[in-house]
Every structure is written in structure tokens, then in C-alpha cells.
Amino acid sequence: MTNKQVAIDPGKQSSTNSPADALSIDTVEGVELYAKHQKIYPRKVSGLFAKLRVSAVLVLLSLYYFLPWFHWGQRQIVLFDLPERQFHIFGMTFWPQDFFYLTAVLIIAALSLFFFTAIAGRLWCGYACPQTVWTEVFLWVERKIEGDRGRQMKLDKGGMSVDKLKKKALKHTLWILFSFWTGVTFVGYFTPIRELTFSLLSFSLGPWELFWIAFFCLATYANAGWMREQVCIYMCPYARFQGAMFDKDTLVISYDTARGDPKGSRQKSEDPKEKGLGDCINCQLCVQVCPTGIDIRDGLQYECIGCAACIDVCNGVMDKMDYNRDLIRYTTEHQLEGHVTNFLRPKLFIYMLVLIAIITAMGLSMANRSAVELDVIRDRNGLYRETSNGLIENTYTLKVMNKDTQVHSFDVTASGLPNMKLLTSSQALPAEPGEVLDLVVSLQIKPVDLERASNKIELTVTSQQDSDIAISEEARFLGP
Template identity: 50%
Template sequence: MSDPQRIPIHDANSDGAVSLYSKRERIQVKATKGRFQAIRNATILGTMGLYLFLPWVRWDGQQAVLFDLPGRQFRIFGWTFWPQDFLFLSWTLIIAAFALFFFTVLAGRVYCGYVCPQTTWTRFFQWIEHWCEGDRHSRIKMDHAPWTISKIVRRTSKHILWLILAFLTGLTFVGYFSPITDLSLRILSLGWGGWELFWVAFFTVATYGNAGFMREQVCLYMCPYARFQSVMFDDDTLIVSYDEGRGEPRGRGAKKKQSENPDAPGDCIDCGMCVQVCPTGIDIRDGLQYECITCAACIDACDDVMDHIRKPRGLIRYTTDNALNGKPSHILRPRLLAYGAALLVMSTLFMVSLYNRVPLQVDVLRDRNQLYRTTSSGMIENIYRMEILNKSQTPQRYELELEGPAGLSMENRTEFTLQGGQTLTLPVTVSYDPYEVEMTSSTIWFTVRSLDDPNVENRHESRFIAPRR
């Protein structure tokens, strides 16, 4: 006899039960052409080309862009950045974040659709897939067809080309951290180190999996940008939208709606082309969805259909929510102006700081064991330790000067040479004769100046401690 107070339990795996999880249906994207896809292809080719070829660019006989982690230096087109320049990296990331906010408020997820690495690599993998297996209908038909020689050859060719591109991606990534010319030559001799082999293999597998199999799942479930983008949207954000007032009700072979007949079909003929070309598999006619990456493929596909049925373009278009509701849109609005102003100010200050950056680091530390000391000859001395770093990539000759009250003298070498990236620890003694001059504690300056480049100079303030009388 069952307990009336107990909630009945049912077997979820029994026949007729509905599963909470369903098998993912692979999205087969139909190729389309149009003005926005031409722009998208150009940005994607530019992004991929920049990534693959930038490590091969030479600058002053060296790799133009090299992040030398063992040497603790980043070389970027003649500029050398050291751990002491971490502020520039932080500044760059903050500027990139504000740029993302600015363009999201202005035009939605335009970054995702046109320059995102996941979009770029997925697009290349789709081109390879299209070239090997044909367009959307051919691929769907092949998925359900039995394994034949033709299917095996086509599928094998696709995966081989995918792996080649994935391997080039991993090799190029490691080439940003290890000289890519030497790295490539050592492939034949199997002379890669353990970490080089690991990271090339890691990025090869990651690219092959993300762009070849996961694709839109990375955008939908792994990318945090898809989740918080809606916070930055407003009614004036430029988004890809379907004009429901013009398109509904749908009907195949629809004629243009007449104002005197409100029940006449709209311009949408329900062909489904907008869904077939969508890389995330959504139906833009259902309204704005977080899955939309603003790639505008549905716009180009719909415009092509409108041309064929002799209807005006723009049933699906870039527009704003206010425009769809018959309200005026505002490009210049407080949030966008605030992000734009912050981005402009930070970018300007960053460029000015970078332009005025001196490739010379000077740190002065006083001897903390004693404030001053008296020598056997009666001289009063302060001891300092100078850390001097040549941030450039070329040898430099320097001179050291002391500025301070009259009577102070420096008892160390004042000229020295440092190789590119070399650090010198220089002990410096500053003293005076109390029998000749009266001295009180005062501020002094150490100036390190390049003898090869008069524009390179670093002035550091310190303190000279004298005994109180």
C-alpha cells in the first residue's frame, strides 16, 4: 500500500518519457554571397593573413614581433618591452575592452561576426568543407549516405586539410614566442623541445576541435561575451532584425501587401534561406537572440530572394529597435559618447606615453644599513646602488652625472657601455669634506644620458643625508 504523503516517483528512462537532453544536430551552413559577406570575407582574410604572416616579418634583421619569455622581453617592430613596462600591456587590454564596449553599443556583436578568431577559423574550415563535400544539400545528403569510396575520399581530404590548417595555427602561435624561422627548420630534424611540442600539439587539437566540430557551441556556451552583451544593448543599438510588419503573414509566392487588404500575405515567402545561411542555426524572424553574431548572412540571403521575386530589399536589415517601432533612432547618445570619450582619452594618453617612452630604466637605492658613514680621512659618504637597464636592442654608451649642492662629489666611473637588454648594477658613492663646506641633508639627482642618442636620458631623484650639527 502506497504512502499518500509521498510524492510518486516515475522512471525517466521508461518508454514514452521525454529526454531533457537531445543530441546536437550539426548545422550545415549554406554558402551565400552579398555586400556584407564580401566585407566579412575581407576582414576574415585580413585577420587570418595577419596572424599567419606577422611572425615572418623581419625588422632590423630580427623577427618583428617576438614575445621572448626566457629573455623577459617583448620585441614589437623595433620596440622592446620589459617586465617593467607591464603598465603598457595593462593599458592596451583596458583600451581593447573599452573599444569592445563602444562598438557593441554602436553595432551589437559586430566583432563576433567579422573579426573574432572563432569566426575566422570556423569560416576557413567551412570553406574547406564546401570545397571537399559541396554545398549544404550535398553535405546533408552525404551525412545520410552509406560509406562509399567517394565519401571516404571526400571526408578524408577534408580532415587532412583541416589538420594542416590547425597545425599551421599551432606552429604560428608558438612562433610568436620562439623564433619561427628556427622553429620551422627544426621540424625536419625533430629538434623541438618538450614545451614547443606540447603547445603546437595543444593548439592544433584545439583549433581542429573548435573550428571543425564545436563551431557555434563555442559562441553559444563557452564565450562569455554572448552572455553579457545584452547589458550593453539599448533601443538605438544597430542590430540585424527582421521587419515583421512588412513580412507577416508569411506565404509562398506572396504578392505585395495591399493597404486595403490587411490579411494579404507579407513579403516573406517563408523560403527559409535566412535560417540555412545562419552559422548559429537561429531563425532571425523570431526576434533578437543572443546567439546572433551579427554576421549579416541572413541579410544577403534575403536580399537575394527579394531581388528574385522583385520586392524591395531590406526585409532583414541592419536597423534599431526604435526604427522598427516607428520611433526616431539616435546615434549620439550618452552611453555611446561616454565610451567614445573614455576610449579617445585613453588611446591618446597611451600613444603619447608610448611616444615619450625612454628606452632606459634607472633605479636608485640608498644603503639602508646606515644613513651615512665617516671615512678615516673625515669625509662624509652616502652609498647608493644604481640598477641601469638598456631597454633598446642595440649597444649604447652612457654617462652618469650628479646634480646637487656645491661640494658634493661622486667617486665612481661615469661612462660605461651596455649591450641591448643588459642590466648593470653600479655602486655609487657620494661624499663631501665637512672641513671645507657645510652641508645639510638635501635632494640630489642622478642623470644617466646616452652618448649615442641625445634624446635618451633618465633623471632619478634621491636624497643625501648629512649629519646634523
Template identity: 50%
Template sequence: MTIESKPKDYSKQNRIKIHQPDASKADRFDPSNSIYVRAVDGLWTRVRRRMGWISMLFFLILPWIPWGDRQAVWFNLAEQKFHVFGLTIWPQDLTLLAALFMIAAFGLFFVTTYLGRVWCGYTCPQTVWTFIFIWFEEKIEGARNKRIKLDQMPWSFDKLWRKTAKHTAWVLVALLTAMTFVSYFVPTREVYIDVFTLNADGSIYFWVIFFTLATYGNAGWMREIMCIHMCPYARFQAAMFDKNTYIVGYDTKRGETRGPRSRKADPKEMGLGDCIDCDLCVQVCPTGIDIRNGLQYECINCGACIDACDNTMERMGYDKGLISYTTENKLDNVQEKVLRPKLVGYGVVLTVMILLFVYASATIAPVRMDVIRDRNALYRENSRGEIENTFTIKILNKTEYQHDYKLSVDGLDDAKWIGPDNVSIAAGEVLTLPISVAVDPVVLKRSVTNINIVVETEINGEKVITTQETRFFGE
């Protein structure tokens, strides 16, 4: 399977360089050229718009959902705790976070192998925010042709207020985005109250301003530059595609030879295909490509060109589907295969990793203990003639409530615990406790004895016992 990196036609209709009279010389690989995306309506546009609003609302609302005395999702970097509803991930459990990223990666690989770049076209934040910014652009500056004329005309009051209103809307959306993103790391109410009352920490202002500028730049100015020149996903997608992957494809056999004609004309008598060469598929493309030139890595599978072409086919009285979600095998009249080794492999790995993640999440220990021996002396003989070993015990309460803990030693007959054996630890706190274990030397049968330090507590009515093995040295 091949992906053309530079199609033959440079999509002159959608990419126009301001102050360049000859638009035929425009190059869509030149970042200085501007894309004026034409509005389109259709099935896939409505699906993408609704998914975009769902993603946006989910992103905005999630930090406001309460969970006990905190917000449901809170990545508390200061205390090194990641809260996701009832699950709290500590630094000791960061393997879970790594596993979550791996699940997301393999999920992306699986979906891409089967459905192509639907992530890019429907749920990627860059795409969602870009279309939101384009919506404001259309409402304030007008349709595509009006925006082109507005940019080419000299400055006037009309142009000034429209540009000012557009960029103000962009900045407000970017600011809301930035504050919401920061709210995942700093309590939401603190962010909104402290920022607007000028009582926030300097670092909060820095990150709010940084992400505001990043959102404003990415969705307002860079747009397709991010997808074409900066996003690595566009480059390595070819490793996941095969001839059975669903792509946005143009039916060359049906569409060629393309050319304009009236609605009443018979294309067969004129020696033409169904494509009337209206270029609407190019004008609605957010990355400025011509899908009729074949599969290109810049295509984000958003389906805008499908809706534009279907609308044209409907007006002409032709069958829809000249451009559609299809596969290379289907375009070549070759039997499609849904189940193939690569797809099954990704699916198996993804399923196994999800099951392991669920099991590991459900079995996170609420208590963690570390036992460190005194490195200055293996043992000593105390005033009572007993052999004594010294340890430092660290106990971490990984729950969100204070609990009492009982400490003891197991594996050594008649051992004496020297130090506190009942302690109380606050939520999220680490208790460092030096203790000693002493025993009559007569009891020792060998110079090194394996023992267990035991910590008992009760959490939600259930007894929780945590043990840590160590060694007791004697004569």
C-alpha cells in the same frame, strides 16, 4: 530592451540530429545536433569573406616582417621583452600592455553599443576560422543537402575519401595556425625549420600540437557551441545594447503573415506578408537560429540571413530589406538617436586612453635605474676620516644596442665617487654595480642629505640623463 534567450521556434530546418528520423524534435541547444550551413552570396557575405581573408593574411604574415635583426612582432617571454615594431615593452612597462588591453575592451564596448556584434560576425577568430573550415567542407563534401545525405548514408569509399580529405585539410589549416601563433613567441624561422627538422624544443612541440588540436576542435567540431555555450561575450552583450544599437532585425510588420506563394500571386489578396517562409535565413545561419523570432543572444550579426532574404526578395520581385541591419527604434517607427550618453561615454574614455597610451609609449625611458642602500650600516668612517655610504646601483639598458654610461653623484659638495664611473651595458642587459660615496664630514650640514645618483648616456645623438634620488647619512 529584452533579448530572448529561447525563441519560440527551434530552427528545425538548420539543425539536424544524425540518426534521428524525426527532425522536428531537434533542439538547437543540444550540442549533439549538427548544423549544416547553407552557402549564400551577397553584399555582407562578400564583406565578411574579404575581412576574414584580410585578418587571416595579417595574422600569417605579421611574424615574417623583419625589423632590424629580429622580427617586427615578437613576444620574447624568455627575456621578458615584447617587441612591436620599434616599440619594446619591458616588464617595468607592463602597465602599457594592460592599457592596451583596456583600450581593446573599451573599443569593443563602443563598437558594440553602436553597431552590435559586428566583431563576432566579421573579425572574431572563431568566426573567421569557422567559415574557412566550412569553405573546405563545401568544396570537398558538396552543398548543404549533399552533406546531410553524406552523413546519413552508410560508409563507402566515396564517403571515406571525402571525410579523410576534409579532415586532412582542417588539420593542415590548424597546424599552420598553431605554428604561426607560436611564431609570435619564438622566432619564426626557428619554429618552421626546427619543427620540421625535428630539432625543436619539447615545449614548442607541445604548444604546436595543443593549438593545432584547439583550432581543429573549435572551428571544425565545436563551432556554434563556442558562441552559444562557452563565449561570455554573448551573455554580457545585453549590457551594451540599447534600442538604438544596430542589430540584424526582421521587419515583422512587413513580413507577417508569412507563407508560400507563387511569384505572380498578390500577397495582399492572399492576406500574406512579404516573407514566403522559405527558411533560407535559418539554413544560412552559422548558429542555427531563426532571426524572425526576434533578437537572440546567439545572433552574431554576420549578415548571412540578410543576404539570403535579399536574394529571395529579388527573385520574388519584392523590395529588399525584410531582414536588415536596423535598430529596434527603427522597427518600431521611433526616431533613432545616434549620440546617447552610453555611446558618448565609451567614446570619451576610449579617446582619453588612446591619447594616454600614445604619450606613454612615446616617452618610455630608454634607461632604468634603481639605487639600493646598504642595509647593514647607515654609514661608516673610512681610513681617510671621510663619511662613506655604500649603494648598489642597477642600470637597465632598454634599447636594442650597446651603450656607454657615465655615473656621478649630485647634491653633495666635494663628494667622491668610489667605484667604476664609466660602464658599458649590452642591449637588454642589467648591470649591478656596488659603489660608495664619500665626503669630508666638515661638508655635511645635517645628518641626512638628499642626493641624486646620475647616469648619462648618448642615444641616437641625443644626451639622455637619468636620475634617482636617495639619502646620504652622516654624523
């Protein structure tokens, strides 16, 4: 992997190059440490991969903007209600106690990233990353107003005119409006979006809502409008460690040097072999469509986000020249070296098996999820107590959490030993959604009914409103 931005030659560094010196200067013997930003004007491209990318953009943006407007039952379909500490997702309600589901989702996301990167490189970056998705929209708006690459470059080079001012003003206004609605939608996942829109229209937004809308509006406008490829190249950590997930059998976008070189222009009617040329006509179109401004013909580079725009445009050139397609293509290092690609690698099976195991465990756990949670804590003041009428008594504190969105009162029952008597003072107290009840429960039994000193019992809490909402927990009953 080459790195076009590295500009320091260790052999040329100053003799006083302590870390402090290195940080305090901008150049080393005239070599720039930081690449000066030059605006990239990606040329519009069409083709199979462009269609796939646009489809992914449309699906993802539709999900993002429309999802919060749908309801599941009485509630917004996805709502992270932070003040109530409830997270409503497709009819299910999660509580902070369900945090391990979030952990499982993050593990699944990380493993999926490893899995798909090992198969086909930076699929995420090229088709699904929010930076790519939103930049695609901003580029579309820019092209609609200012024209394609050539017109944009001419407009930017030219002096200020009424036409230029109008175009720039319209472009930035549309970008800001789109960014603003992105911010509103984002906050709409935390505050019901219909109420939020009403507050917005009646100028009664709260300070936090205003702050986060402004924050996400600014972040979208800056990242997709101004910083674009800079985010991928300098800010995104994934670009830096993706190399660790690649191997020689990973599909990456590559230029076929053996077929394309030596590069050179020629007439369509000329035989390249007679001129000693390969198939690359050196038209530079693959560079002009690249959103990060690199030349894929220099080899795999970490700046390449795998968008496949260079494949589409080069295939178009090959068609026009009546050459075979795929001078730039998805391929593997092994294939380029003339070996057979091994798609069935052990690490892919390991990723897949772990993924299946975690997804299955999470699915089962969610399917069997109860709307009530129970913790049984034994009284720490003594192992057991003998009552005045000769019974053996054990006391427990039951922590009962109502994880439903309705109020419930709970009955407590005990089983596991014969003729057990249950005493509780706080039974049947109503628990609000999310409330944790502390129920103190005493169990009494005749000594003759105890076969051993430590006995397994089961405590069960059941909702009075819905008998399907019940949970049991094992405990020990201790005696002499």
C-alpha cells in the same frame, strides 16, 4: 531576447529537485536538459555583408600567417622571446618591467569591445573573432569538396561509399593540414619562425614546440571543424554578458515583424495584401544560411553572432520578389518601435573619451620610452655620514636596467648642489640586454654648501655607447 535552449519549466520540476538531484539527472519529466547536437549545414550566401566578412577573414588571416615571416632590422617583426624575457614588436623591445603596457592594451581592447558593441552589437563575433574567421575557412573547404548545403546533407544521410570516403578523407586531410600550419604559425610568434620551420623540416623540434603545435592544431581542428557554433553558444562568455552592453539604440540584426508578418508563400504575381500576408514568403533561407541554426524571425537571440548572412539572403529574396529590401536589417529597438534612434549617447562619449585618453597616454609614454630604467634607493644605514675630512656623505644604490638589445656601460653624474663629489666603485660596468646593474654611489659635499637639511638632487645615468640613452631620477641629499 529569447532563449531557445531553455528547456525546464519550473512548474514541472520534480518535488525532489535539490541541486544534487538536478545535477544527477538528464531529464526533468521527459524534458531534455541538454540540447542534442545536430550538425548545422549553413547554405552559401553572397551579398554585401558576405563580401565584408570574407574581406575581414582574408586580411586577418594574412596578418596572422605572414606577419612572423617579416623582419624589422635583424629581428622577426613580432617575436615573444620568452627564454630571453624580451618581446619584440615592430622594432620596439619590451621587457617584463613594461607589463603595464600589456595592461593598457587589454584595457583598450575591453573598452573598444564595449564601445563597438554599444554602437553595432556583435561586430566582433560576426567579422573578427578567430572562431568565426577559422570556421569560415573550414566551411569554404567543406563546400569546395562536398558541395553546398543540400549536397552535404545528402552525403551525410547516405551510406558509406568510395566517393563519400574520398571526399571525407580529403576534407579532413585539408582541415588537419590547415590546423597544423595554424599551430606552427602560432609557435612561430614565440620561436623565430624560420628556425622553427627548419627544425620542423629536419625533424628536430623541441618537446615544448611539438606540444604547442599539436595543441593548437587540435584546438583549431576541433573548434572550427567540429564544434563550430557550439563554441559560440556554450563556451564563449561574451555571448552571455553582451546584453548588458546593448541598449535600445544599439544596432542589431532584426527581422521587421510589422512588415514581414503574417508569413506565407505566394506567387510573385500575387498581391500579398489580398492574401492577408506580409512580405516574408517563409522561404526559410534566412534559417538555412544561419551558422548557428536559429531563426532570426523569432527575435533577438543570444545565439545570433551578428554575421548578417540572413540580411544578405533575405535581400536576395526581396529582389526576386520585387519587394523593398531590408526586411531583415541592421536596426535598433527604438527604430522598430517607431522612435528615432539616438546615436549620440552619453555612454558612447564616455567610452570614446576614456579610450582616447588611454591611447594618448600610452602613445606618449612609448614615444618617450627610454632604453634604460633607473631606481634610486637611499642607504638605509643612516641619514648621512661625516667623513674623516669633515665632508657630509650620502650613499645610494642605483638599480640600472639596460632595456636595449645592445650591451651598454653607464656613466653616473649628479647635479642639484654645488661642488658635489661623486664616488662610485662599480661605474662603467657593462650591462647585458635586460640586465639590472646595482651601482653603489656616494656623494660628498662640504657642510657650508648645504643650505638646508634636505636638498633635492638629480642622479643621471648615461650610456657610454649612445649618449641618447640616458635617464635622470630625483633624490634627496640629507645633512645636519
